[in-house]
Amino acid sequence: MKVYKFGGASVKNADAFRNLAQIVQNHGGSRQLLIVVSAMGKTTNALEHVFNTAYAQQDYNQALQESQDYHQETVQALFPDASHPVYEELEHLFSKLDATLQNLNRQTNYDQLYDQVVSFGELLASTILHHFLQLQHLTNTFIDSRKYIQTDTTWREAKIDWDWTERLIKRDLPAILEQQLIVTQGFLGGTNNGLTTTLGREGSDFSAAIFAYCLHADAMYIWKDVEGLLNADPKYFSDTVRYAEISYQETVEMAYYGASVIHPKTIKPLANRLIPLYVKSFLNPTGEGTKICDCRYQKLAPAYIIKENQCLISFSAKDFTFISEKNLGTIFNALSELRLKINLMQNSAISFSICTDCNEERLQKLLKTLQDQFVIHYNTGLILYTIKNYDTESINKVVANKEVLLEQRTRTTFQFVCK
Known part of the structure; x- marks a missing residue:
């Protein structure tokens, strides 16, 4: 039994859908395969724009129409028969989305409303994929992941x-998989009163891992536009190296530091059941890719991880006393409440500095919360570099000609923040 996860790039247009179907036919088989799919292309970004426009009580119709046209164009290329039921289902989903936007209650939590709107991207993509695979004689059952992945109401990061999720999945899905494929959505969860939640940006990897864990899958596959797990982003480095095999622990650390190939929460459920994860290229399905598993090795090529749009914040006590554990507790509580994740931290006698993803709204709330107790300085628009398994050569390679504002190293990891 296998779980395949396809991201937005692998369903960005009609040709991509055809390629996906070919991969399923050649490598996945006709049963014991659950397929998790993301929203098409940049649909999540587009729906964020639609939502924010509607939330600001501005005219969102053109932006919504552009998204509908994008999906409609793909459907028309895949389904020549205009009477195919996929057209009606697509129309129904967009009507439902429009109704949701029209009835936004601005007294309701912003993040809760966000989840109800942005989730339509995955519903649209999975509906199209379900019908297209049927057209390719790949019999499959469409399931709504919101009815199986049960969550709390931590909106946007549920x-x-x-226990409840595993019970529901085990109750229904194994019997279906004995007969045929299953198509479902990534990124989405549901509450016990029927509201939609999301699992965080790029959360479709995590969704696939949840299904793999609950179904005791033999393997999980993530299909990307790269040849496997690389030691650096090809956008920034021309001499990347593919890891043929890498451990769960090493991958978790790379994901934590910001490596974009794997969602940080994906590995734990797989490692708990020793389910191997394969990162493969949908552009070259026969390529070796990367196997992530419980393995040991002598030495790994240094991994270079870059996080942009960072904010460096420094706190000092107003009376020039030392930064104490009590001070740190106050700062950490504020960060936790505002869901600001620390990417790097460092303290001296009289100051404490952190590097975090820059979220202007949450940053201003943090300043307002702590400004009475601390002198606070911050810089935005920064870049955080992390080198895993560093050596002198790898450090020299990235530090040269950069203005370093803060740096830190451990036995295996070197990090620095720069402009």
Whole structure:
């Protein structure tokens, strides 16, 4: 039994859908395969724009129409028969989306409303994929992942109710998989009162891992536009190296530091059941890719990880006393409440500095919360570099000609923040 996860790039247009179907036919088989799919292309970004426009009580119709046209164009290329039921289902989903936007209650939590709107991207893509695979004689059942992945109401970053989720998945899905494929959505969860939640940006990897864990899958596959797990982003480095095999622990650390290939939460459920994860290229399906598993090795090529749009914040006590554990507790509580994740931290006698993803709204709330107790300085628009398994050559390679504002190293990891 296998779980395949296809991201937005692998369903960005009609040709991509055809390629996906070919991969399923050649490598996946006709049963014991659950397919998790993301929203098409940049649809999530587009729906974020539609939502924010509607939330600001501005005219969102043109932006919504552009998204509908994009999906309609793909459907028309895949389904020549205009009477095919996929057209009606697509129309129904967009009507439902429009109704959701028209009835936004601005008294309701912003993040809760966000989840109800942005989730339509995955519903649209999975509906198209379900029907197209049927057209290719790949019999499959469409399931709504919101009815199986049960979560709390931490909007935009929902936490999984593992016991209830596993019970629901085991109750229904194994019997279906004995007969045919299953198509479902990534990124989405549901509450016990029927509201939609999301699992965080790029959360479709995590969704696939949840299904793999609950179904005791033999393997999980993530299909990307790269040849596997690379030691650096090809956008920034021309001499990347593919890892043929890498451990769960090493991958978790790389994901934590910001490596974009794997969502940080994906590995833990797979490691708990020793389910191997294969990162493969949908552009070259026969390529070796990368196997992530419980393995050991002598030495790994240094991994270079870049996080842009960072904010460096420094706190000092107003009375020039030392930064104490009590001070740190106050700062950490504020960060936790505002869901600001620390990417790097460092303290001296009289100051404490952190590097975090720059979220202007949350940053201003943090300043407002702590400004009475601390002198706070911050810089935005920064870049955080992390080198895993560094050596002198790898450090010299990235530090040269950069203005370093803060740096830190451990036995295996070197990090620095620069302009």
